[in-house]
Amino acid sequence: MPSQADAVVIGAGALGLSTAYHLASMGLREVVVLDRFAPGSQASPRAAGLFKQIQTDITRTRLAALSIQKVTNFAAETGVDLPVQRSGSILAARTQKYAEIVRAEAAQARAWGVDLALLDSDEAHRLMPYLEAGTTAAACYTPGDVYIEEPASLLMAYLQAGAKLGVTVLGNTPVTGIRVKNGEVVGALTSEGSIATPIVVDAAGAWARQVGSLADAQVIVAPIRHQLYITDPILGVEPTYPILRSIDTAVYIRPARGGLMFGAFEKDPLPLDPRERGSSFSMDDVPLELAVLERLTESIADQVPALHGATVNEHRGGLFTMTSDGQFIVGPQPGIAGLWSATGCNGSGFSLSPGIGQVLAEWIVTGAASMDLSALAPGRFARVHDEDWLREAAVWQYSHYYERDEPPV
Numbered sequence: 001m002p003s004q005a006d007a008v009v010i011g012a013g014a015l016g017l018s019t020a021y022h023l024a025s026m027g028l029r030e031v032v033v034l035d036r037f038a039p040g041s042q043a044s045p046r047a048a049g050l051f052k053q054i055q056t057d058i059t060r061t062r063l064a065a066l067s068i069q070k071v072t073n074f075a076a077e078t079g080v081d082l083p084v085q086r087s088g089s090i091l092a093a094r095t096q097k098y099a100e101i102v103r104a105e106a107a108q109a110r111a112w113g114v115d116l117a118l119l120d121s122d123e124a125h126r127l128m129p130y131l132e133a134g135t136t137a138a139a140c141y142t143p144g145d146v147y148i149e150e151p152a153s154l155l156m157a158y159l160q161a162g163a164k165l166g167v168t169v170l171g172n173t174p175v176t177g178i179r180v181k182n183g184e185v186v187g188a189l190t191s192e193g194s195i196a197t198p199i200v201v202d203a204a205g206a207w208a209r210q211v212g213s214l215a216d217a218q219v220i221v222a223p224i225r226h227q228l229y230i231t232d233p234i235l236g237v238e239p240t241y242p243i244l245r246s247i248d249t250a251v252y253i254r255p256a257r258g259g260l261m262f263g264a265f266e267k268d269p270l271p272l273d274p275r276e277r278g279s280s281f282s283m284d285d286v287p288l289e290l291a292v293l294e295r296l297t298e299s300i301a302d303q304v305p306a307l308h309g310a311t312v313n314e315h316r317g318g319l320f321t322m323t324s325d326g327q328f329i330v331g332p333q334p335g336i337a338g339l340w341s342a343t344g345c346n347g348s349g350f351s352l353s354p355g356i357g358q359v360l361a362e363w364i365v366t367g368a369a370s371m372d373l374s375a376l377a378p379g380r381f382a383r384v385h386d387e388d389w390l391r392e393a394a395v396w397q398y399s400h401y402y403e404r405d406e407p408p409v
């Protein structure tokens with residue numbers, strides 16, 4: 001355990017490892033990442049690995065484009081290989097109501113610079129034979145979207161890229177305190193000792209709120225369970241087939257290990273707050289319910305008949321770190337110089353981690369970010385007095401993941 005560092009990053013998930021790598025690549029010499037469990041073992045390796053450019057606002061659209069550019073050029077940037085499947089993706093609607101939403105999202109995304117094309121039902125089926133012909137009212141194809149087959153490979157790649165630059169990553173080392181003196185961060189405390197540092201980044205995922213509270217900082221997140229499954233191999237499924245997002249059923253499907261991956265956003269998801277669990281609570285303890293996914297699989301049976309009767313080979317899940325407005329929390333904590341947040345993933349933290357890590361590191365190292373992240377400011381939330389309200393707002397954001405409705409006030 002080093003006794004001092006230029007920066008300490010709390011959390012070795014996608015957001016923490018990307019931020020640490022970028023801090024080192026921008027010249028910080030001693031960057032230390034601390035994790036309470038094994039590095040890269042919590043929400044991030046459980047992700048579906050999907051990257052999408054059709055996003056709800058221009059900041060996320062730019063971060064998504066930057067992130068795809070970075071993962072597809074990972075070896076050139078870092079010298080470490082990273083397999084990325086350039087599959088493209090299709091956003092499809094079955095009904096006229098959702099067809100209008102698809103067209104509106106496509107028009108907005110195009111105005112923000114995303115390369116895409118509207119397809120009819122037959123064209124969508126030709127590109128993606130596992131999507132039944134005649135079931136699609138409108139579809140939008142984004143050829144530049146990608147997926148990472150095994151999400152753990154991005155974490156391994158960041159660990160290796162960081163190691164080449166001297167980043168220290170210590171697992172099984174929970175941070176138990178953040179030392180603040182005269183309004184400035186001066187160190188991080190762990191069970192193994194303390195590290196003097198002027199910079200601490202809270203990238204603790206579902207635990208980010210309790211880590212923030214170590215410095216009396218507000219990190220207003222509410223974790224919610226999300227699950228997916230992968231089938232046994234299915235004859236005819238090719239890894240190059242596009243990702244499918246079905247907007248009216250709120251499900252996503254992609255090729256995986258010769259079969260299909262299926263994930264879904266239920267209307268009544270399970271909130272789960274690690275603060276109410278013991279210190280040993282990990283993503284392994286998140287209760288999984290295959291019945292929820294089986295019910296949602298039926299909702300798409302006419303569109304993707306290949307899933308009907310397919311055998312589930314792997315079922316996994318973890319926690320999304322949701323916020324009440326559906327936006328990330330990225331930037332400096334007000335009133336505590338040197339304390340930064342990188343969390344509030346709202347289900348997109350894996351795919352936006354390359355871009356967020358880069359832009360946040362620029363901001364920390366140079367004092368200015370190359371992209372305006374003010375919409376993600378940690379200080380935008382009032383102190384929460386009503387935990388039920390926060391949970392309900394997070395549930396609303398989760399259950400409207402693919403839609404563009406206005407949330408209730």
Ligand SMILES: Cc1cc2nc3c(=O)[nH]c(=O)nc-3n(C[C@H](O)[C@H](O)[C@H](O)COP(=O)(O)OP(=O)(O)OC[C@H]3O[C@@H](n4cnc5c(N)ncnc54)[C@H](O)[C@@H]3O)c2cc1C
Pocket residue numbers: 010011012013014015016034035036037038039040041042043044045046047048049050051173174175176203204205206207208211226227228263316317318319320321342343345346347348349350351352
């Ligand atoms: C089933 C599933 C599918 C998903 N699919 C996608 C997808 O396709 N695309 C996408 O973009 N996103 C997806 N997500 C969301 C994505 O996984 C998250 O947004 C992302 O992993 C968040 O990264 P993180 O670094 O914040 O969290 P984590 O990976 O959980 O990392 C946080 C780390 O902080 C550590 N920590 C906590 N407290 C402390 C402490 N006190 N001291 C030290 N360390 C601490 C934890 O141990 C943990 O390792 C999915 C999530 C799930 C569950």
